[in-house]
Amino acid sequence: MKRALLASLTAIAMAPAVAADPATINWTKIPAATVPLFYPGQSSYEWLLSDKHPGAQGIQANLPCAGCHQGQEKKLGESLVKGGPLEPSPVKGKDATKELKVQAAYDDKNAYLRFQWKTNANKPGIEYPYYRFDGKEWKVYGEPRLNKSVQEGKQVAMYEDRLTLMIDDGKVPGFDKQGCWLTCHTGERDMPNVAAKADAQKVLKKNDVRKYLPASRTNPSDWTTVKSPDEIAKLKAEGGFVDLIQWRAHRSNPVGGVDDGYVLEYRNFDKGKNHFASNMDNEKKVPKFMYDAKKFKSKATTAKDVGKRDPFLITGVNAVPFDPAAGWKEGDMVPRYYLQPAEGSAADNKGAGTWKGGMWTVVITRPLGLANPDDKAFKDGGVYSVGFAVHDDNITTRGHHVSFVKTLGFGAKADIQAVKLK
Numbered sequence: 547m548k549r550a551l552l553a554s555l556t557a558i559a560m561a562p563a564v565a566a567d568p569a570t571i572n573w574t575k576i577p578a579a580t581v582p583l584f585y586p587g588q589s590s591y592e593w594l595l596s597d598k599h600p601g602a603q604g605i606q607a608n609l610p611c612a613g614c615h616q617g618q619e620k621k622l623g624e625s626l627v628k629g630g631p632l633e634p635s636p637v638k639g640k641d642a643t644k645e646l647k648v649q650a651a652y653d654d655k656n657a658y659l660r661f662q663w664k665t666n667a668n669k670p671g672i673e674y675p676y677y678r679f680d681g682k683e684w685k686v687y688g689e690p691r692l693n694k695s696v697q698e699g700k701q702v703a704m705y706e707d708r709l710t711l712m713i714d715d716g717k718v719p720g721f722d723k724q725g726c727w728l729t730c731h732t733g734e735r736d737m738p739n740v741a742a743k744a745d746a747q748k749v750l751k752k753n754d755v756r757k758y759l760p761a762s763r764t765n766p767s768d769w770t771t772v773k774s775p776d777e778i779a780k781l782k783a784e785g786g787f788v789d790l791i792q793w794r795a796h797r798s799n800p801v802g803g804v805d806d807g808y809v810l811e812y813r814n815f816d817k818g819k820n821h822f823a824s825n826m827d828n829e830k831k832v833p834k835f836m837y838d839a840k841k842f843k844s845k846a847t848t849a850k851d852v853g854k855r856d857p858f859l860i861t862g863v864n865a866v867p868f869d870p871a872a873g874w875k876e877g878d879m880v881p882r883y884y885l886q887p888a889e890g891s892a893a894d895n896k897g898a899g900t901w902k903g904g905m906w907t908v909v910i911t912r913p914l915g916l917a918n919p920d921d922k923a924f925k926d927g928g929v930y931s932v933g934f935a936v937h938d939d940n941i942t943t944r945g946h947h948v949s950f951v952k953t954l955g956f957g958a959k960a961d962i963q964a965v966k967l968k
């Protein structure tokens with residue numbers, strides 16, 4: 547009797563926490579916050595602290611952006627999107643603002659974040675550039691809208707839709723005031739004084755400069771002054787990084803995934819294996835995979851077939867190793883990236899997005915209490931600073947719409963309060 551009781555008590559204690567099926571959450575019962583996003587142009591960390599920005603001293607005095615710009619998202623977006631000192635290559639037809647509807651819930655296991663926004667195009671942005679055979683070589687087909695080649699009509703505008711969150715738990719100085727702008731610097735892609743590839747390789751061992759935090763540099767406004775690997779490792783161990791969660795309509799959604807990354811000295815991916823990988827064999831200069839003709843109807847697609855069927859190339863589903871002797875014709879195209887199951891810390895986030903009637907609805911599931919050194923762990927009772935962004939209509943880098951920083955709370959007061967599921 548006693549032993550049976552003990553056994554059943556142990557069973558209760560050891561029963562795994564119950565996780566909700568995100569598909570069955572009744573979202574009509576969860577309050578929705580509307581977060582305004584706006585087109586930021588090249589309003590970098592450096593510009594914001596320069597004498598060209600009337601708010602520079604306010605930022606230095608630790609005032610939040612919204613302290614002066616509360617409710618001005620529409621005004622700022624409309625001013626920046628049309629071109630000017632902060633937008634040297636305005637995109638025709640680009641909308642100035644977006645409304646992002648955000649809902650949050652959690653249980654003992656996971657956080658569930660639901661997002662809805664309207665797309666500019668009357669179709670989902672699920673296409674990503676391809677490799678196209680020109681009779682001799684495989685060359686990139688399609689580029690994002692900010693690129694000169696697209697603006698000059700030499701390339702087709704093509705890039706996936708994305709939804710991004712940057713998250714801090716209070717350990718990155720200034721993120722609760724300036725949010726994403728802390729990471730946006732001169733020298734990065736599509737920003738002023740973009741770094742030369744050779745310089746980025748010399749200083750960072752990367753081909754370009756991407757988001758970084760001020761604390762990773764001895765001079766935060768000079769990307770070349772990156773601190774030593776030991777100092778960066780110390781910052782990371784102290785939690786001095788922001789988590790970066792990215793849902794991608796082409797490169798993660800088809801495999802139910804959402805990227806997990808972090809920003810410190812660069813925009814890094816978490817340890818493990820990503821949902822996507824390059825489909826170019828850099829030695830042989832040919833793709834690594836082609837479509838399985840038995841599953842996709844043909845081994846390749848062509849420009850005139852783009853948009854007629856799902857373009858995704860997925861290992862174990864419809865991808866087979868590239869056959870150089872398969873009789874390639876000029877105009878044959880295969881995706882630039884293939885999809886695969888993610889692994890390790892890079893596989894923490896799951897997601898599902900559907901596009902209907904001009905609107906994406908995306909639900910992201912992230913486990914609570916993640917213990918990886920490259921994650922910010924969501925915890926019951928925790929409040930986090932979050933910046934949101936949407937990349938819409940075939941664009942990347944700064945061509946997104948972004949929010950001022952908001953707070954997200956789990957069982958705690960915040961701009962967006964997650965509801966505990968019963």
Ligand code: HEC
Pocket residue numbers: 586589594599600601602603604605609610611612613614615622625626632723724727
């Ligand atoms: C102390 C007040 C103050 C703070 C804090 C402040 N700003 Fe400003 N900002 C201004 C003023 C004033 C202007 C000029 C008038 C305007 O465009 O609203 C301005 C202009 C801008 C512009 C240019 C708009 C245009 O049309 O060219 C951008 C972009 C901007 N701010 C972004 C930010 C961001 C992002 C932050 C936070 C990192 C921030 N500001 C913090 C006061 C402030």
